[in-house]
Each structure stands twice: as structure tokens, then as C-alpha cells.
Amino acid sequence: MNLLVVDDEYYIVKGIVRAIDASAIGIDNVFTAYDTEEAKEIIVREHIDILLTDIEMPQESGLSLISWAKNSGYHVWTIILTGHQRFDYAQTALQLHCMDYVLKPVDPMLLEPKLARAVNFINTRGKSVDIICDEDTPPADTFTLRIQKYLSDHIDNPDLSRSMAADYLHMNPDYLSSLFHRQFGQTFNTYITARRIDRAKELLINTDFSLSLISQKCGFSSSSYFNKTFKKEAGITPQQYRSGFGTRRKGVQDGTNSDNT
Numbered sequence: 001m002n003l004l005v006v007d008d009e010y011y012i013v014k015g016i017v018r019a020i021d022a023s024a025i026g027i028d029n030v031f032t033a034y035d036t037e038e039a040k041e042i043i044v045r046e047h048i049d050i051l052l053t054d055i056e057m058p059q060e061s062g063l064s065l066i067s068w069a070k071n072s073g074y075h076v077w078t079i080i081l082t083g084h085q086r087f088d089y090a091q092t093a094l095q096l097h098c099m100d101y102v103l104k105p106v107d108p109m110l111l112e113p114k115l116a117r118a119v120n121f122i123n124t125r126g127k128s129v130d131i132i133c134d135e136d137t138p139p140a141d142t143f144t145l146r147i148q149k150y151l152s153d154h155i156d157n158p159d160l161s162r163s164m165a166a167d168y169l170h171m172n173p174d175y176l177s178s179l180f181h182r183q184f185g186q187t188f189n190t191y192i193t194a195r196r197i198d199r200a201k202e203l204l205i206n207t208d209f210s211l212s213l214i215s216q217k218c219g220f221s222s223s224s225y226f227n228k229t230f231k232k233e234a235g236i237t238p239q240q241y242r243s244g245f246g247t248r249r250k251g252v253q254d255g256t257n258s259d260n261t
Helices: 010-019 036-045 062-071 087-095 108-125 140-153 162-169 173-184 188-206 211-217 223-234 238-245
Strands: 002-006 029-033 050-054 077-082 101-103
Touching: 002 010, 002 036, 010 029, 010 108, 029 036, 036 050, 036 062, 050 062, 050 108, 062 077, 077 108, 101 108, 140 162, 140 173, 140 188, 162 173, 162 188, 173 188, 188 211, 188 223, 188 238, 211 223, 211 238, 223 238
Parallel strands: 002 029, 002 050, 050 077, 077 101
Antiparallel strands: none
């Protein structure tokens, strides 16, 4: 298992290398680089499994390095090293499938468990690059971005559940529920239902999709369940909602009558 540490500050890099017990957490080799060009050369030359990189560096940023590695087909788990906890960094890191932040000055007691978890995950589940969540101390806004993206991407799956989301984020399901309620002020299932209804309303207004197709696209197990849930949440049936707004498109996009259920 190979780790690459990248930072333009020499003493930060050396401090991290000295502070972590690499062999104890399953890391065989630790490589170091002090700019992105040097880091790229190492990534090309060596089989890097985990990348710990600073964001703000001269000439090219750490986020640019991560994007290059991803687009070049190098599957590395990445942890952001930064002195700033900024929302725009969190958004970009999420899009690039980074693990999490490590804030400077680096606390080895916080960094080592993240590295150990990455090593364990790679060993047990392969190099599929995904998002990992620190079960003990996840940044609130990072968790929010992660869970919202996952649910948005899977809202059409009728089997979408708390357990699936917890498995994806590598969290205990009960812990996820507690954190979710604290962040969103509602239960996981209530949130899912609300998002499905919101999505259904968009499709009812902006498309001529049949009610049956809309129910599928929004993750409802059947048209009857969709109708029942929609009326409970909106106070009217899906067809009444559509009739009230009208449709912006003409013709039937899916080849079926929009009144059919």
C-alpha cells in the first residue's frame, strides 16, 4: 500500500511522515512531493493508493492535481490537507470523490484513523474510488453534501433506504439517522418522501410523461402508491396538480397517454 504526501511546505510534509506510524496502519511506502508536477511524476511512476495533498500550492492547486489523476485514470483515494474549511472546497472535493478534510496544523491522532480506514477499505473492497465518511467526526456541511448527492442520484430507486445510504457512506445506520435528523430537522424517510414528491411535481409540470412513468422515475413502487402518497402530501391527486398548472410541452414524450396510470 503506497501513500503520497504533497505539500509545498517542506516541514509539514516531513512532520506528517514522522508523525504517522505507516507500517502499523498497513502502509508499505510513503512518497513525498512538494509541488504538483513532482506529484504527477510519482503517480505515473509508482502505484499510489492514497493521496494526501494540500489544496493551496504555487502554480497549480491540489484540487487540480486530484482532477488530473482522476481524468488520467489513476484510481487513488484522496484526503484534502488544508488550512481553510471552506464550502467551495467541500463542493469541489465532493465532485472529485475525495474522502474528507484534514485541517492544518495536522493532528496525527485524527489523520491516522482516516488513513487506516482507507487502507482497510482498499484491502477489503478494492480500489473503487468513492466517498468515505468519518463516522466519529464528520464535518457537518461535508456530510450534508454527501448525503444529498447520494439521495439525489438514487431517488428513482424504490429500494432506497437508510441502510443503503449508510453502507455507501460507511457509517452505522443508527448513527446516520441521528446525524441526518440533526442536520435536516426531519427523519430520513420523511426527507426521501418530500424529495420524491418535489421531483414528481417538476415532471408533472414540465413533461407529458404518463403518471405511471413519473411514479417510476421518482422511486415509487407502484402507480397506486404514488397517487396515494402524492395526495397525502399535496392535498390533491397528481392529475389534479398537472391540470392546475398545465404542461409546457406538447405531445407525449414516452408514447403513452399522460392520463393513464
